[in-house]
Amino acid sequence: MTQRLLRAAPVLLVSALALAACQTAPAANAGFLQTYDGLQTKEGTLRVSVRDRRDDAASQGVERVFIEPSVLSPGAAEGIAPVDVALVLGEVDRQVCYEISERFTVLPAPATDAARVRTAVTRIVPTGAVGSGASAVANFFIPGPIGVRPPGTTGMLAAEAELVIEGGTQVAALAWARSANVVGMDTPSLSRVGDALQFAELFGDQVGDSFAPKDRAVRAIATPDPCERFGPREQPGGFITRAVTGLYVPETQGVRSQTPQ
Template sequence: MKHVSGLLLVGLAAAGCQTAPVADSGFLSRYDGLVAREDTIRASVRQRRDDAEAARIEGVYLEPAVLVGSAGSGLSEPEKAMVLREVDRQICYEVSERFTLATATPGTARLRTGVVEIRPTGAAGSGAAAIANMLIPGPGTIRVPGTTGGLAVETELLGPDGQQVAALAWARRANTVGTDTPSLSRVGDALQLAEPLGDAVGDTISPEDRAVRPIADPDPCALFGPRTQPLGFVTRLVTGLYVPEVNTGSAPAEAGTPRP
């Protein structure tokens, strides 16, 4: 059985190559200067940063993520809202470890984020993959080719004068072999990919010499729920599935809750 598992992993590995870049959506204030990273294995990453300007910024206001163009077409309003919230959540966690989260006041740096593509997850294929992963033990997970979802996002840091200081065009599709867990939700893969997106945003907008800082107390991202989801880990382990309700901890924020 282990031999069969190994053959499957090798046979599907070719489908886990780097995601192709997504066309510019027009969301960013400028695209010149974006440089494609060649050292990424799974994601398409194009980015730029003015280190001198980024070093002068301490406080950042996080604008809520928005859908751009036809992103999310075919998805329900709750599904689209869930993806936007998870993108906001993961970006909030990462940015808060490098900058002070500020309110929207004149002269404050802003981070704008646009979701430019949400590729739905194939539920039937995910169910089959979950069963297969239970029956064929091995490292990582095996997904059904052609049923994996994806996420593409553009984000930019604007300085107090409104000029672009840093920008990122990021896209990734869930791998057929790896750590992207199957999900019966059509946005299961997009939700999972929000976490590496958040990492990429934090790295892109931060000056190279800026260290990750301890989480402030109280946590400025508390409105999104706790940063760790132990129940989500257990659910994945027992069922082999990513379940948004327990993996994101994303119960809607109370009405009137101010954003960081």
Template sequence: MSFRVPTVAALGAVLAALGACATPPAAQSGFLSNYSALTPEPATLASIRQNRDEATLANVDRLALEPAVFVGGAEEGLSAEEAGWVLAEVDRQVCYELSERFTVLEPSQPGAQATVRMAVTGLSLTNPAGSGLSAVANWFIPGPIGVRAPGSTGGLAAEGELVLVPDGRQAAAITWARNAKVVGFDTPSLSRLGDALQLAEPLGDAVGDAFAPEGREVREIADPDPCARFGPRTRPAGFLARMATGLYDPGMSAAPRETSPDE
């Protein structure tokens, strides 16, 4: 038996089909200070609505990043440890992207011109058994696109805003939701958090794009790295594990949120 490598045209057709199956928007959670100016972005794999004040954003460089939170019962059914993993990965990915466009400060540091607030508003779990079967099936599919067992995929929804200091006026905001696809690039996982944790990365990309002023170039990461408290930017072990097994392993790719003795 032989397999044919998909042509560029075939891959394009698949990606077009995926784009046509965008995740439906999540309900407003009430977390944002203002929803009135949000407008839908062009169809992508995610559902995105955003608002941005370009003139104001152009004058913002120093941001304080508050820890992400759950709202609306999005953490229901998760253990405290699992909830910490999700919030930590959202913190990580959002910080990484913002630090390429802004000077990122901890909430306690003085001098911030604005504060970024993030909330996880929805989460659906990955089915580990279905993901395991998907990983086996993908060994027989050439090319980068894989398949997932129907009903086995998870998802993530979030909201965030950039508000000015000290008046709290909203200068940018985003609502974002995405489900892992049955056909696409989302890696199966034996963890029920697998898809939610992986989707934190495109969430971070979207937040960075939504909050950065038009035309601001990506900058070198500051030294010391302002996002070091969230874990390393790259996890080579996680990439190698995916290559070897076809599975996403949170323990090798993500980082748990550190908790204080009071938490």
């Protein structure tokens, strides 16, 4: 019995670490949303924290949307260079546009009779580049999709967004956060904001799900693509780079800095 317990101990330890590592705590309200009333915590999401609300009747009446450029909340990116912050904001804009365009008609400019999507990045925790590089090397020799990241090298992205109609009424709102896992499938990166950039896609996915009516089907991309200014939607070079190096490389993913408005 003792020998069996000793043999099982490493497995149990890794399992416990993986469970603890995949939990993301909710981020504190940043004060960006017009109101936080009615936000409900989405259950069954350990890896990501989701709090959202939607007025289904009101969102059903929304068809045309203008996406405002995302902003950075005060103190959300302490110690992170402005050039890296611009990359995160640009990627958030891109991913939000992609998902909104599959559910609404995205306008190139504001219109008095159109809704607005407002977004703020409320926290960026940097990725530890040295530790991530070591992880990429170590994970190369670990079979299977599960990788290990040194504690203290994992990054985070937190953001808030709302859908506002004419007159300033909040139709839908989202407070979202995602931390990289010490044990899991998050791809390490040498970029200081590698984790935050990767999580922008997950945030965009949730914006689309939280803002669109439940019965609104995903639609074909309009021609011309309203999100074309952010770059092509498909980035096969990024997949190849990950497969070869084990790293997330922003330059191969089509990431672009947010352009000053």
